[in-house]
Amino acid sequence: xxxxxxxxxxxxxxxxxxxQVVFCPPGxxxxxxxxxxxxxxxxxxxxxxxxxxxxxxxxxxxxxxxxHSFFSYECLFAECNPTYLKQIGDTVFMKNPCTVxxxxxxxxxxxxxxxxxxxxxxxxxxxxxxxxxxISINSISTVTINGMPLKQMNATYQFYYGSNLSSSTETITExxxxxxxxxxxxxxxxxxCNYISRNLxxxxxxxxxxxxxxxxxxxxxxxxxxxxxxxxxxxxxxxNPGSDEIxxxxxxxxxxxxxxxxxxxxxxxxxxLIDNDGPLNIRDLEEGLYIIxxxxxxGDILGRSKFLKTH
Numbered sequence: 001x002x003x004x005x006x007x008x009x010x011x012x013x014x015x016x017x018x019x020q021v022v023f024c025p026p027g028x029x030x031x032x033x034x035x036x037x038x039x040x041x042x043x044x045x046x047x048x049x050x051x052x053x054x055x056x057x058x059x060x061x062x063x064x065x066x067x068h069s070f071f072s073y074e075c076l077f078a079e080c081n082p083t084y085l086k087q088i089g090d091t092v093f094m095k096n097p098c099t100v101x102x103x104x105x106x107x108x109x110x111x112x113x114x115x116x117x118x119x120x121x122x123x124x125x126x127x128x129x130x131x132x133x134x135i136s137i138n139s140i141s142t143v144t145i146n147g148m149p150l151k152q153m154n155a156t157y158q159f160y161y162g163s164n165l166s167s168s169t170e171t172i173t174e175x176x177x178x179x180x181x182x183x184x185x186x187x188x189x190x191x192x193c194n195y196i197s198r199n200l201x202x203x204x205x206x207x208x209x210x211x212x213x214x215x216x217x218x219x220x221x222x223x224x225x226x227x228x229x230x231x232x233x234x235x236x237x238x239x240n241p242g243s244d245e246i247x248x249x250x251x252x253x254x255x256x257x258x259x260x261x262x263x264x265x266x267x268x269x270x271x272x273l274i275d276n277d278g279p280l281n282i283r284d285l286e287e288g289l290y291i292i293x294x295x296x297x298x299g300d301i302l303g304r305s306k307f308l309k310t311h
Contacts, residue, residue, distance in 0.1 A: 020087075020089065020090060021087075021090040021092075021109040021151060021174050022174065022175055023085075023087060023092050023107070023109070023174065023175060023177075024052050024064050024066070024085055024087075024092075024204075025052075025175075025204045025205065025206060025207070026052070026204065026205045026206075027052070027203065027204040027205030027206075028051075028052040028175075028202075028203075028204040029049055029050070029051050029052065029201075029202070029203050029204070030049060030050040030051075030177070030182050030201070030202050031047065031048075031049050031200040031201040031202070031217040031218070032047070032048050032049070032050075032181065032196055032198065032199055032200055033047055033196070033198035033199075033200055033215075034047070034048055034070075034195070034196060047200070047218060048068070048069045048070060049068070050066055050067070050068040050182050050183075051066065051067050051068070052064055052065070052066055052204075053065050053066070053067050053082075056084070058084060058095075061086060063084045063085060063086045063095075064084065064085040064086070065082050065083075065084055065085075066082055066083045066084070066085060067081060067082050068081055068082070068083065068182075068183075069081065070181075070183070071083070071096065071098060071121070071183045071185065072121075072181075072183060072185040072186055072187045073180055073181035073183070073184060073185065073186060073195060073196045074186045074187065074195040074196070075186065075187040075195070079097060079098075079124055079125050080096045080097055080098040080124075080125075081096065082096065083095070083096040083183070084096065085106065086103070089110055090108070090109040090110035091105060091107070091108045091109065091110055092105070092106045092107045092108075092109070093105055093106060094106040094183075097124075097125035098121050098122050098123075098124065098125065099119070099120075099121060100120040100121065100122055100130060101120070104119050104120070105117040105119070106177075106183075107172055107177065108137075109151050109153070109174060111137045111140070111153060112137070112140065113137055113138065113139060113140060114136070114137065115136070115137045116134060116135060116136040116137065117134075117135055118132065118133065118134050118135070119132070119133040119135070119185070120132050120133075121133070121185055121187075123187070131159065131160065131185070131186075131187060132159075132160040133157060133158065133159055133160070133185060134157075134158040134160070135155055135156070135157055135158075136155065136156050136158075137153050137154070137155055138153075138154040138155065138156060138169070139153070139154045140152070140153050140154075141153075141154075143173065145173075145176075145210060146207055146208050146210060148175075148207060150173050150174040150175060150176070151173070151174040152171060152172070152173045152174070153171070153172045153173075154169065154170075154171060155169070155170055155171070155172050155178075156168070156169050156170075157169075157170055157184055159185075159186050166186065168180075170184055175202070175204065175207055176202050176210070179199070179267075180196065180199070180267065181196050181199070198212075198213060198215070198268060199212045199213075199267075199268070200212060200213060200215060200216075200217050201216075201217035203217070212268070213260070213268060213271065214258055214271065214295075235248060235249075235292065235293075235294050235302070235303025235304055235305040236248065236249035236305070237249075237292060237305055237307050240305075240307055240308065241307075241308035241309070241310045242282065242307070242308075242309065242310065243282075243283075243309065243310045243311055244281070244282065244283055245279035245280060245281055245282065246279060246280055246282055246307070247278070247279050247280070248274070248280070248294065256273055256274065256275050257273075257274060257294050257295060257296055257302055258271060258272070258273055258274075258294070258295040258296075259271065259272050259273075259274055259280065259292060259293070259294055259295075260292070260293045260294075260295065261285065261290045261291075261292055261307075262290060262291045262292075262293065263288065263289075263290055269285065269286075269290070270282075270284070270285060282309060285309045286309065287309050287310060287311060288308075288309055289306060289307070289308050289309075290306070290307045290308075290309060291304065291305075291306060291307075292304065292305055292306075292307045
């Protein structure tokens with residue numbers, strides 16, 4: 001009897017180890033904040049969501065339908081909505097009017113170190129102009145979020161348009177997708193430059209809610225253009241450049257406030273609650289240029305300035 005119990009337990013464990021990756025389950029929704037060329041970076045101009053709206057039939061296959069406004073995190077691809085998803089094993093495929101040749105890999109959670117895949121995206125449904133993206137996997141790990149163990153991959157995205165080349169390193173997580181944007185594409189060939197400013201939330205029916213920042217999923221920045229210009233330089237940082245610790249000076253004191261560090265790709269890399277007293281340790285920041293923004297507890301911008309982190 002004991003042997004049967006142990007064998008059953010072993011089989012159950014093996015089944016869990018080989019369980020299929022879950023991606024885009026019922027209730028899946030990704031929320032982002034966006035800015036555009038008419039609003040000073042990195043001020044978030046408006047919200048957008050990628051929403052799983054239900055299943056549909058394409059050919060003989062049942063696929064998932066995503067409604068969204070954008071298909072790139074910077075400089076829009078036009079008219080690429082909606083996107084359809086299907087999953088074969090641990091590989092998630094996508095298809096919309098801008099995916100050349102139909103179905104392409106969005107994420108391959110079956111990948112191992114050194115694995116790669118490629119996407120080719122057109123500027124629009126009738127355009128012959130394309131961008132090419134090579135995605136390669138550097139490492140694989142497991143992370144626990146909301147009590148769930150999730151596969152996580154460190155990936156390098158290389159973006160090609162003609163001889164132009166750019167690359168970035170992103171994290172791809174089961175359920176959540178890319179750490180920057182679900183469709184992690186940059187459009188070299190567009191002049192309509194909306195770009196992601198803040199990754200707000202992910203939620204689905206079984207996973208629950210994940211908030212990436214202190215802002216709610218429906219956050220809308222109430223600060224207008226003139227207000228932004230008036231408050232963009234009233235956050236004094238010293239020393240600047242700085243390496244170990246910095247302090248802040250405000251034109252007005254409002255008690256506790258949230259400090260947000262944003263790198264030049266638009267990613268929030270550090271957040272901390274301060275009371276305006278004493279220095280802030282920044283040794284964990286990588287060397288480079290950042291936008292530092294101070295927010296009130298209600299999400300209003302109190303001040304903003306550039307800051308250079310040095311050795």
